[in-house]
Amino acid sequence: MSTRLFGARIKRNIDPQLLRGEGSFIDDIPLAQALHVAFVRSPFARARINSIDISAAVAHPGVAAVYTCDNVGALDIEMPLLIPHSSMHDARTQRPLARDDVYYVGQTVAMIVAVDRYTAEDAAALVDVDYDPRDVEVDLEKAILDGAPLVHDTHEQNIAAHFVQVSGYPDSAIAQAEHVTKIRVQVDRSTAAPMECRAVAAQFDEVTGELTVWDGTQAPISVRGGLASIFKLDEDKVRVIAPNVGGGFGQKVLLFYPDELLVPMAAMQLGRPVKYIEDRRENFVGSSQERTQIHFMELYAKKTGEVIALRDSFLHDTGAFIPYGIAVAQVASTSIAGPYRIPNIWVEFKAIYTPTVPVTPYRGCGRPQACFAIERAMDQLADELGLDRFEIRRRNLIADHEFPYDREGLIFADGLKVSLDSGQYHKALAMMEERLDAPSFASAQAKARAEGKHLGLGLAFYVEGTGLGPYEGGHVRIHPITGKVYVNTGLTSQGQGHDTVFAQIAADQLGVKPEDVILVEGDTKAFDWGVATFASRAAVVSGNAIHKSAMIVRRKALQAAANMLEADVGDVELKDGAAWVKGTDRKVPLSAVATATNPLRYAFNEAAQAATQFAPASRHDGPSLDEGEHPGLEATDYYSPPCATWAYGVHGALIEVDPELCSVTIRKYVCIHDCGNMINPMIVEGQVMGGIAQGLGGAMYERIEFDETGNMLNANFVDFLVPYATEIPDVEILHLETPSPLNALGVKGVGEAGCIAVGAVVASGVEDALKALGGGKFRHTPITPSMIHAALDAA
Amino acid sequence: MKPSLFDYVAPRSVDEAVGLLKEDSGAMILAGGQSLIPAMNMRLASPSRLIDIQNIPGLSHITIGNGKIAVGAMARHREVELHDGVAAANPVLRAALGHVAHIPIRNRGTVVGSLCHADAAAEMPMILVLTGGSVQVAGSDGGREIAAQDFFQFHMTTSRQPDEMVVEAHFPALPPGAGFAFEEFTRRHGDYAIAAAGCILTRNGAGAVATVALAACGVSSKPLRLAAAEQILAGSRLTAADIKAAGDAACAAVTAPGDMHATAGYRKHLFATLVRRAVERAAARAQ
């Protein structure tokens, strides 16, 4: 093999195409005579529907159909509960179109299909819905009080799920504690805000009976399964394609959104392609969101700062429905002790229905909240015990020799144990101490203060269970004509660069250039075993599956080439797109090897001549393929992880607060992270950087604002403040590579990593900066200028 | 987010445009479209007819003379910002324009469009008020000049009549020897101001304030001159106490209620800071 591609900073294969505007997103797909969809959405957070009058909309010129719950047939159902769990009873999910009741502002009530979106919106305005509004309570803490208005009459105190997990013996440990620190922290609601909103298009071919659905989903195979079962179609008659998708961040892993069912239904009924292109406002009021949690945490410690037990009880806002089960809260609860030994844990959550957009995972999925809770608590414990913030962490971090470190009793979101498999936590912390020049920070801070500047040091450590199962597959084939390598997997990309990293993995085994590896994913016609893109899992799960398949193809290629070259298989190597007898110039191109392994009747090109029945190489008695042999150079294999593999990192920052403007400026931001072996450090850095930018959004800018009637006040990019590039500081990223012992490539996930620690870093830095001014505690994100003002005002 | 049905007309002269405005009370002028088009997409505005003034000759000028900068109705923010003559005649325009949205938006949006849109948190209306400028309108009954103080009535409301079109804005040049400053705070670069303060002042031979203008946006329902603060500073030797008093006095002008970006208390605190900083900076620049 020539130089290894695994680990190389290879430019992303897909970028030239995307940068030239040649990507094909759903709205770019040309569909002749397509009809377009607009929805009538509830203007009330909770209301009874008395009547819906669609007559004016139906009569509107250009309208092809108007649907309500009364004429959608088999779709007048509660949509699936994707991840059942015993902690929920009678879990509530949404109907594609509301029947009798609406539960949040933005819920779909009627669907218009018309010649264009303009006409569809005009007609939507003509639908007359008579609502009887009900009382609502949007505030999480008030929603669980007795007498609070209920979202669903079936759920007292609005409790959707209640779950307690225990690790070790918290009660007896608590009795031995010498110090307890108690803290309440809150993280507010945000949204993924992908650059491309959601989109679905569908076409039904009456002749073949085939339904093709283009869906900007992270889970095309699951979408196909759902469509086939709900519409009672054969699976091979349903093809789901996720083409180029402009960001997902978890929002697009939920299935089903109403449109994902209603658009295919309309295409089948109306005999014309139908398109729904979600607009930004709809993305705010109709596509899922995440983050609001309120944690009450107690750390029980020895005088030395060693934490011996943790109790955490938190409220999790699940919005009006809980279609994704308790995943977000479960990830938060099992990540709650962070990178620390803390052998005794009691953690409880209540998932609460609120009359708001449903909550499902958004990049980070509960981890930012858990990190915020434990890291803010650690800072407070350090403060109370008079210890340095680095020191308190040093005294509690899991040591290298303690891995794998199991949290017996805690069950992760994949139903498997929590086992932190590997890492160099102490080294990471030491690196951060050095990069921030932490030992001399106190004097730098004092000096700045003398000049009227308020500097603070922010610090937070995180862990991240990544690469969840159940499994993914990889299909690898060498094309007989071109010798190019064709790779498939079942999950799909929303811009992460799968085509490049998977190419690196396959190319390493097969000795080809990464640009000669063609990845086709996100198309059920290309490959239809697998799960989805979520939980920082593509590199781990699909990556290892592709690696395994590529190894099989490599073995086949070497064997076939050895026969062709009349050499010993041990003397053959694959490089530069050919099989070579090592140390000689004797070679045969991979295309010829691929052709030769495929017994042929017709000699359509030169290489094919060698594979035809009367060619000397093929002459043998009996069948051309022995029993059990397959034609060509091709293999499919699967990887199923034993449990999540845990990545981690530490973020630190030097932060300046201007107490007059109440503004926060990040002077320096350092990220040290470890995602195991890196397939492509440049892509890792891109993922981390993007995560940090999104994390800063949550830390300082982004908050979905509901008024007390449940109306979203900032369902637009004017008032929902996604940070611009101008708000993102330079970030110094340092890598550690502790191979995961759980998979052959030694990789861990990195997709979500960047965003997890940022809120805790900013809070800890702002708090430190304002300490001398009596600025108090910062335990609530996003941290806004108004909050800083209030804190200083109270000082 | 698609506009409702509208007609589109592209007149070739101001007279034609004004005639079209008179003929249809639901018509609206389209300049750079950076405020109007989003409003139409969100159906916050549903004009029956768009009168696109882009093709009218003679509206894109930026001329300097007679002690003022004249900006034609189709001169883009970015053209004014990059115009060296403008920066020489009154540098406060360039200072403020750097805060108006982002370059791609400034490439299309117009200064006059911004004045007509009259957002209470927008920078250029405040600059017109600060400099004591005016707008020239053309109407079916002829033209008139409207002083900045009279033009801005309320958030997104001006004294322009429905059948009038603004053809030009006039920004007076900076008085000789004057210092200027523009101080703004936003949560993100390029957003509308949470609060902003502008200052133009001259000092006499003894260093005391000879003339002073202070203006604000983002703190009230329209851009304002800060008369009480100006009075405190008139003749002042610009002691820290005077500057602080001016900042505190300016706070009384803050009538904007708390919103999701700033509590009322924070906005006041912030604004006092911005006024102080604007005065200090302008004073340091004054000769």
Ligand SMILES: Cc1cc2nc3c(=O)[nH]c(=O)nc-3n(C[C@H](O)[C@H](O)[C@H](O)COP(=O)(O)OP(=O)(O)OC[C@H]3O[C@@H](n4cnc5c(N)ncnc54)[C@H](O)[C@@H]3O)c2cc1C
């Ligand atoms: C993302 C974004 C951020 C922005 N941030 C800021 C900001 O920070 N500060 C800021 O000040 N602005 C901001 N803007 C608005 C921008 O400055 C607009 O360009 C400006 O407000 C309007 O200018 P326009 O030429 O685009 O006007 P248009 O959008 O074409 O018109 C705006 C209004 O003025 C009327 N109008 C325009 N010209 C005339 C005329 N000659 N006579 C009579 N009426 C007329 C129109 O009928 C319409 O009602 C932002 C815009 C965007 C999209």
